[in-house]
Amino acid sequence: MAIGKIQGRVYRFLVFIACLLPFFCLLIDTLLGRLGANPVETLHFRTGDWTLRFLCLTLALRPARVLSGQNWPLRFRRMVGLFTFFYATLHMLVYVALDQSFSWAQIRDEIPETPYVIVGLLAYLLLTPLALTSTKKMQRRLGRNWKKLHSLIYGAALLALGHYFWLVKKDYSEPLFYTILILLLLGFRVAQARRKRRRIRNSAQLLGDG
Amino acid sequence: MLIKTEKTIPASEITGQSQFLSRRKFIWAAAGTAAAGLAGGLLSGPVHAAGGEYADVPRGPYSAQLPVTDFDYVANYTNYYEFTTNKEDSTRLAKALPVSPWSVTVEGEVDKKGVFHLEDLLKQHPLQERVYRFRCVEAWSMVVPWIGFPLGDLLKSLQPTSRARYVQFTTLYKPDVMPGQRSSVLDWPYVEGLRIDEAMHPLTLLVTGMYDDPLPKQNGAPLRLIVPWKYGFKSIKAIVRIRLQETMPKTAWNMSAPGEYGFYANVNPLVPHPRWSQRTERVLGGSIFTPKRKTELFNGYSEQVAKLYAGMDLKKYF
Numbered sequence: 001m002a003i004g005k006i007q008g009r010v011y012r013f014l015v016f017i018a019c020l021l022p023f024f025c026l027l028i029d030t031l032l033g034r035l036g037a038n039p040v041e042t043l044h045f046r047t048g049d050w051t052l053r054f055l056c057l058t059l060a061l062r063p064a065r066v067l068s069g070q071n072w073p074l075r076f077r078r079m080v081g082l083f084t085f086f087y088a089t090l091h092m093l094v095y096v097a098l099d100q101s102f103s104w105a106q107i108r109d110e111i112p113e114t115p116y117v118i119v120g121l122l123a124y125l126l127l128t129p130l131a132l133t134s135t136k137k138m139q140r141r142l143g144r145n146w147k148k149l150h151s152l153i154y155g156a157a158l159l160a161l162g163h164y165f166w167l168v169k170k171d172y173s174e175p176l177f178y179t180i181l182i183l184l185l186l187g188f189r190v191a192q193a194r195r196k197r198r199r200i201r202n203s204a205q206l207l208g209d210g
Numbered sequence: 211m212l213i214k215t216e217k218t219i220p221a222s223e224i225t226g227q228s229q230f231l232s233r234r235k236f237i238w239a240a241a242g243t244a245a246a247g248l249a250g251g252l253l254s255g256p257v258h259a260a261g262g263e264y265a266d267v268p269r270g271p272y273s274a275q276l277p278v279t280d281f282d283y284v285a286n287y288t289n290y291y292e293f294t295t296n297k298e299d300s301t302r303l304a305k306a307l308p309v310s311p312w313s314v315t316v317e318g319e320v321d322k323k324g325v326f327h328l329e330d331l332l333k334q335h336p337l338q339e340r341v342y343r344f345r346c347v348e349a350w351s352m353v354v355p356w357i358g359f360p361l362g363d364l365l366k367s368l369q370p371t372s373r374a375r376y377v378q379f380t381t382l383y384k385p386d387v388m389p390g391q392r393s394s395v396l397d398w399p400y401v402e403g404l405r406i407d408e409a410m411h412p413l414t415l416l417v418t419g420m421y422d423d424p425l426p427k428q429n430g431a432p433l434r435l436i437v438p439w440k441y442g443f444k445s446i447k448a449i450v451r452i453r454l455q456e457t458m459p460k461t462a463w464n465m466s467a468p469g470e471y472g473f474y475a476n477v478n479p480l481v482p483h484p485r486w487s488q489r490t491e492r493v494l495g496g497s498i499f500t501p502k503r504k505t506e507l508f509n510g511y512s513e514q515v516a517k518l519y520a521g522m523d524l525k526k527y528f
Contacts, residue, residue: 030498035498036283036286036287036298037282037283037284037286037287037297037494037495038287038350038492038494039496039497039498040492040498041350041492043498098498098499099492099502100502101499101501101502103501106489106490106502109487109489110487110489110490113482113486113487113488113489114482114485114486114487115485116485116486166485167485167486169295169348170291170295170395170396170466170467171295171395
């Protein structure tokens with residue numbers, strides 16, 4: 001039991017470090033001036049990419065649990081979900097602090113002309129309550145509503161895709177890749193929910209017939 | 211930022227080219243050393259060699275007195291969809307492009323139609339260096355010392371007919387070495403066009419070099435257009451055909467997304483792209499803390515070109 005607990009902690013620590021690796025790479029490239037001709041754009045793209053990747057990973061943990069029959073994927077879901085929020089926050093900060101240099105007047109003028117920024121911001125707003133209610137305490141307090149609240153992640157995912165499609169100039173291959181991935185994960189969720197409902201209905205029928 | 215122009219600048223005020231270059235190179239070298247000391251690796255890329263093939267080309271008129279963008283940034287951040295939609299991979303992919311010998315077909319409403327060798331064109335039209343701002347429709351910009359000659363000089367020598375109201379340019383179509391042309395990201399070959407008065411304007415250049423050297427392949431070698439007051443996609447690369455005609459020619463980006471890219475494509479901070487703002491621009495080569503620059507009408511060349519569009523609704527004719 002004690003060994004199992006220690007093992008769990010070691011695994012969690014290793015996953016934590018792995019989730020931070022993209023951030024360390026960004027930090028090193030920034031300090032060494034390896035971000036290319038347009039460093040702010042590079043930071044934007046890389047933090048955005050990692051947000052989407054972590055979002056997909058978060059969504060993939062439930063299917064991973066079902067398909068593998070193992071319980072461990074779900075144990076990392078909170079951490080991976082919070083890292084999604086971490087990279088989304090970096091992405092936002094790059095926009096406000098580096099791209100717009102905290103110039104609120106400039107942001108005010110440019111945002112109405114740049115609708116994908118609004119969509120991205122909406123996605124971030126949907127993720128925020130999920131991060132705030134990610135603790136065990138909040139999970140207990142919200143009970144069944146916690147699950148409902150946290151299905152907002154699918155809304156955030158769809159908005160993030162819209163954000164990506166809207167900003168791409170012409171080559172849609174990357175956002176298309178993420179769209180297929182997210183639709184597959186969403187489809188899995190829907191199919192699972194349907195199967196569950198059918199099971200409940202069937203067992204109710206059985207009871208009625210008996 | 212003011213760009214000096216038609217007004218004659220007293221000779222004493224002009225920085226001599228060699229002086230300007232050596233000063234710039236000194237500053238960059240100093241910055242490089244300092245930065246390398248601090249960050250151990252910053253600017254560690256290949257340093258562009260001095261004394262290139264076009265080092266003795268004289269500075270022409272209309273050159274902006276602006277700090278020039280570092281060569282490595284200009285050469286490794288290019289939109290060249292014939293190769294890839296990735297701005298860095300184009301450097302490697304374009305290496306396969308054969309650029310010599312090169313010829314340009316001239317057709318349509320001119321007396322002197324025909325196929326011209328690039329070598330001959332370059333002999334007939336003395337080269338000059340022009341330092342211009344370059345503003346991409348994606349809201350980034352740079353300052354580049356181009357080597358070329360006014361397109362108008364060539365067009366005049368071809369003797370356009372009275373029906374020549376527009377000029378169309380065509381990029382090389384060679385899908386076996388241009389992998390992007392095997393995809394449908396745009397309709398190939400890439401075509402662009404100008405109104406005849408825009409084409410004859412002294413700012414409009416045919417360019418064959420930059421930074422004292424022949425153009426790198428990814429920057430449009432061996433012959434490209436530069437129209438500094440328009441978004442970069444108007445400045446077509448690797449030109450193989452010039453056609454003068456009476457009707458407004460089709461242009462590649464306009465055919466691909468007519469609501470987003472017009473025929474004129476003049477730089478204008480007050481006419482946003484339908485999906486993003488054009489009010490500001492990211493100047494290449496800055497640090498992550500460098501604020502964006504405010505975009506100027508006609509990219510700062512209003513004094514020279516605003517009269518071409520007098521009375522036109524720039525929101526409608528974007």
